[in-house]
Amino acid sequence: MKAAVLHKLGSAPAYDEFPAPVGGGGNSVLRVAAAGVHHFVLLRASGRFYGEVPPVPHVVGTDGVGFTEDGERVFFDETVGPYGAWAEQTLVPTDRLMPVAPGIDDLAAAALGNTGLVAWTALTWRARLQPGETVLVLGASGALGRIAHQAARALGAGAVVAADLPGPALEQLTAAPGLFAVPVTDDPDDFARTVIDRAGPVDVIIDPLWGLPALGAIKAARHGARLIQMGQVAAPSLDLLAADLRARAMDLRSYALFHCPFEDRRAAYLELTRSVAAGKVQVDVEAVPLRAVEAAWERQATGARRKLVLVPESRG
Secondary structure (H helix, E strand, O other), X not given: OEEEEEOOOOOOOEEEEOOOOOOEOOEXXXXXXXXXXXXXXXXXXXXXXXXXXXXXOEEOOOOEEEEOOOOOEEEEOOOOOOOOOXXXXXXXXXXXXXXXXXXXXXXXXXXXXXXXXXXXXXXHXXXXXXXXXXXXXEOOOOHHHHHHHHHHHHOOOOEEEEEEOOOHHHHOOOOOOOEEEEEXXXXXXXXXXXXXXXXXXXXXXXXXXXXXXXXXXXXXXXXXXXXXEOOOOOOOOOOOOHHHHHOOOOEEEEOOHHHOOHXXXXXXXXXXXXXXXXXXXXXXXXXXXXXXXXXXXXXXXXXXXXXXXXXXXXXO
């Protein structure tokens, strides 16, 4: 079969032949319809990921949408090595298959893996968002951020602040009741004042950035706020006064998708796909042929704004 095969850590995968998987022993072979391109995949392939890195050669890709031998459409975010999602077929633990809501196409359903599911579960499972609370989403024009600010509204947030660097991407965020687009600045105090002036103190912060944006977000937090830390796009560290946390009785909560129990992920994915099917959450997705995996890899590495999804030629 054709697959995106990683032959050397730190390099891009190649569109290459790879032995087809064989089912059995509690594992199912899926025909892959579409698979998401995520920064997490690039990080694991670099060899610098803090978690387990599979030995090479292996097929890359963490999640996607596929079909069982019985024709059932499912989502998966666990595979059995050396098989990953970026292939014509993959091998998945049978008890880890997730249903996909009707009314959503394969591309959108695959795009919701990792970044979309992270955004949804960060708000529900990790932050325990309550109706009427105010949410601040940092990096709001990125793939994760675009889902997060829509998901916050769909989940009943009273107000949502979408924050990112000033520019067309921030300006193009769809206007909606209770949504405030705020540019991130290098001055945390100025950023915090702007957030509070527009929406008031915030209860939940979704933070894939860290650095100065996170410091400004903390200064805009309400007493008892929760900051969900899931990335370091802006900086790997920040200079934070202990008093800034204690004065607000803040919870600083780290998060990665694999922290979330499977049954919670399964329920969250179904609700997320239902929200997309109902038009409450929109996904800006671009299909890329699997044979063009190296080009997709480079685009993701340089900060693709649209959500890229790889599509095997054999999907039909």
